[in-house]
Amino acid sequence: MAAETVDVVVIGLGPGGEDAAARLAEAGLSVVGVEARLVGGECPYWACVPTKMMVRAADALAEGRRVGDLAGRADLVPDFSPVATRIREEATTGWDDAAAVERLERSGSRFLRGRARLVAPGEVAVTTDDGERRLTARRAVVLNPGTEPTIPPVDGLPGTPYWTNREAVSATAVPDSLVVLGGGPVGCELAQVFARFGSRVTVLESGPRLLGKDEPEAGALLAEVFAEEGITVRTDARALRVRHGGDGFTVELEDGESFGAEQLLVAAGRGTDLEALGVAAVGLDAEARTVPVDERMRAADGVWAIGDVTGKGAFTHVSLYQARIAVADILGDHEQDGDYRADYRAVPRVTFTDPEVGAVGLTEDQARDQGLSVRTAVTEVPSAARGWIHKSGNAGFVKVVEDADRGVLVGAASAGPGGGEVLGALAVAVHGAVPTAQLKQMMYAYPTFHRAIEAALTKLE
Numbered sequence: 001m002a003a004e005t006v007d008v009v010v011i012g013l014g015p016g017g018e019d020a021a022a023r024l025a026e027a028g029l030s031v032v033g034v035e036a037r038l039v040g041g042e043c044p045y046w047a048c049v050p051t052k053m054m055v056r057a058a059d060a061l062a063e064g065r066r067v068g069d070l071a072g073r074a075d076l077v078p079d080f081s082p083v084a085t086r087i088r089e090e091a092t093t094g095w096d097d098a099a100a101v102e103r104l105e106r107s108g109s110r111f112l113r114g115r116a117r118l119v120a121p122g123e124v125a126v127t128t129d130d131g132e133r134r135l136t137a138r139r140a141v142v143l144n145p146g147t148e149p150t151i152p153p154v155d156g157l158p159g160t161p162y163w164t165n166r167e168a169v170s171a172t173a174v175p176d177s178l179v180v181l182g183g184g185p186v187g188c189e190l191a192q193v194f195a196r197f198g199s200r201v202t203v204l205e206s207g208p209r210l211l212g213k214d215e216p217e218a219g220a221l222l223a224e225v226f227a228e229e230g231i232t233v234r235t236d237a238r239a240l241r242v243r244h245g246g247d248g249f250t251v252e253l254e255d256g257e258s259f260g261a262e263q264l265l266v267a268a269g270r271g272t273d274l275e276a277l278g279v280a281a282v283g284l285d286a287e288a289r290t291v292p293v294d295e296r297m298r299a300a301d302g303v304w305a306i307g308d309v310t311g312k313g314a315f316t317h318v319s320l321y322q323a324r325i326a327v328a329d330i331l332g333d334h335e336q337d338g339d340y341r342a343d344y345r346a347v348p349r350v351t352f353t354d355p356e357v358g359a360v361g362l363t364e365d366q367a368r369d370q371g372l373s374v375r376t377a378v379t380e381v382p383s384a385a386r387g388w389i390h391k392s393g394n395a396g397f398v399k400v401v402e403d404a405d406r407g408v409l410v411g412a413a414s415a416g417p418g419g420g421e422v423l424g425a426l427a428v429a430v431h432g433a434v435p436t437a438q439l440k441q442m443m444y445a446y447p448t449f450h451r452a453i454e455a456a457l458t459k460l461e
């Protein structure tokens with residue numbers, strides 16, 4: 001079959017791919033966006049948006065339970081159906097992307113539903129319901145394939161009706177009990193949601209702590225809060241075998257302990273099948289976990305990559321940020337936009353547990369590993385004025401990581417009520433390399449949660 005020639009083919013329409021396809025089409029290029037599932041990717045249908053609707057509802061229950069400490073009495077009857085309805089009606093329109101497809105096509109981009117793979121430089125084969133289509137991209141191929149849940153090689157697990165984030169988001173009822181394999185952001189957010197709706201939840205994390213990519217203080221804090229909320233946490237928990245039968249799942253650990261539950265959620269990380277994407281055809285390593293990119297998102301001659309697959313932070317804002325840079329590079333817009341190169345010194349990230357766990361830049365360990373002369377300080381939110389006033393639900397901390405030689409923050413973490421919002425100020429400080437001395441001189445409104453930043457900075461001395 002003869003290949004159709006266009007300027008750009010975008011493979012995968014996650015947040016970044018959708019944005020890039022639209023911007024490139026609006027700039028006048030002929031663009032085909034190829035998506036195997038739903039336009040918009042994981043974030044709007046199975047990740048950020050619906051899970052934060054779940055979190056919002058679960059947080060409302062938690063606040064209701066705090067009424068006893070603060071404001072009288074509230075009789076709570078948790079009901080998951082408003083959450084399930086909201087996810088269907090407001091977030092995902094029943095997992096239908098018609099509006100997103102229309103928005104994309106309005107930009108001038110064409111849309112092709114199918115699974116694409118690179119077959120040669122600039123050559124893409126797409127498997128659609130109507131057979132295979134061939135596309136030639138004369139200017140650029142943009143890779144935005146995102147990730148799929150990784151299913152760990154645990155004996156007995158394959159073939160069982162375990163959940164990933166997709167089934168958890170699609171759930172219409174809360175399981176009586178739930179074992180969560182993995183204590184990263186996905187596992188922690190969903191564990192707390194289901195527990196707050198009444199599920200008996202156990203988190204089994206193979207590493208030494210929850211949220212292993214964050215500061216150790218964050219994992220310790222969540223472990224404490226989870227224990228108070230009745231969530232069982234086992235760290236260094238290595239699953240040996242999974243059994244599934246009439247009464248649900250049993251996970252046996254290497255140390256002999258076993259945990260049974262009605263449902264099992266696998267939240268053990270994510271990855272991309274680069275071989276299926278055909279990256280070897282453009283000289284990239286199909287065995288690698290990520291597609292390495294330069295500061296302009298170039299992955300190979302005529303190939304740009306954006307989003308989770310680049311390994312620069314699996315977050316929607318990273319995908320969108322990289323899309324802007326790739327588009328500017330493909331359009332040759334650097335001169336107009338100034339020096340537009342990716343800068344990952346201040347990647348912000350928030351795990352939306354309660355307390356929210358926010359972080360930006362380097363952790364203390366990462367800063368030390370880079371050989372920086374590191375000074376750190378931590379303040380506890382409950383001992384700050386606003387934290388004390390807040391009372392129930394006030395657990396949290398602010399941690400600052402300073403490069404003492406340069407006198408600037410290179411990293412920070414903020415956990416607590418609104419921890420993700422408090423992070424905003426810290427992200428500006430790290431991104432702008434604002435001198436610590438200057439941060440100490442500014443005013444912090446009283447009595448806000450972000451005043452804990454000032455207290456932490458003072459402790460740096």
Ligand SMILES: Cc1cc2nc3c(=O)[nH]c(=O)nc-3n(C[C@H](O)[C@H](O)[C@H](O)COP(=O)(O)OP(=O)(O)OC[C@H]3O[C@@H](n4cnc5c(N)ncnc54)[C@H](O)[C@@H]3O)c2cc1C
Nearest residue numbers: 012014036041042047048116145146307308314315316319
């Ligand atoms: C449960 C959960 C909660 C999350 N919460 C947050 C959050 O609160 N905030 C945040 O910033 N991030 C969050 N994330 C991460 C966020 O979802 C991703 O970082 C985000 O979706 C960006 O991903 P992406 O652009 O790489 O592509 P994705 O969103 O993964 O989309 C990639 C798309 O490419 C398609 N595709 C793949 N291969 C092909 C192919 N060969 N041909 C055609 N199409 C293909 C896929 O079908 C998919 O639709 C969460 C993730 C999970 C799992």
Ligand SMILES: NC(=O)c1ccc[n+]([C@@H]2O[C@H](COP(=O)([O-])OP(=O)(O)OC[C@H]3O[C@@H](n4cnc5c(N)ncnc54)[C@H](O)[C@@H]3O)[C@@H](O)[C@H]2O)c1
Nearest residue numbers: 152182183184185186204205206207267268269314350351
């Ligand atoms: N709020 C947010 O921004 C948000 C929320 C969810 C996810 N995300 C993004 O999505 C990415 C994926 O999240 P994730 O939590 O799935 O992955 P993750 O890689 O961050 O965490 C997975 C955890 O599972 C553990 N694990 C791996 N194999 C295991 C096993 N066999 N048994 C028990 N534990 C095991 C790992 O040690 C790790 O702690 C995150 O890194 C994050 O970037 C972001």
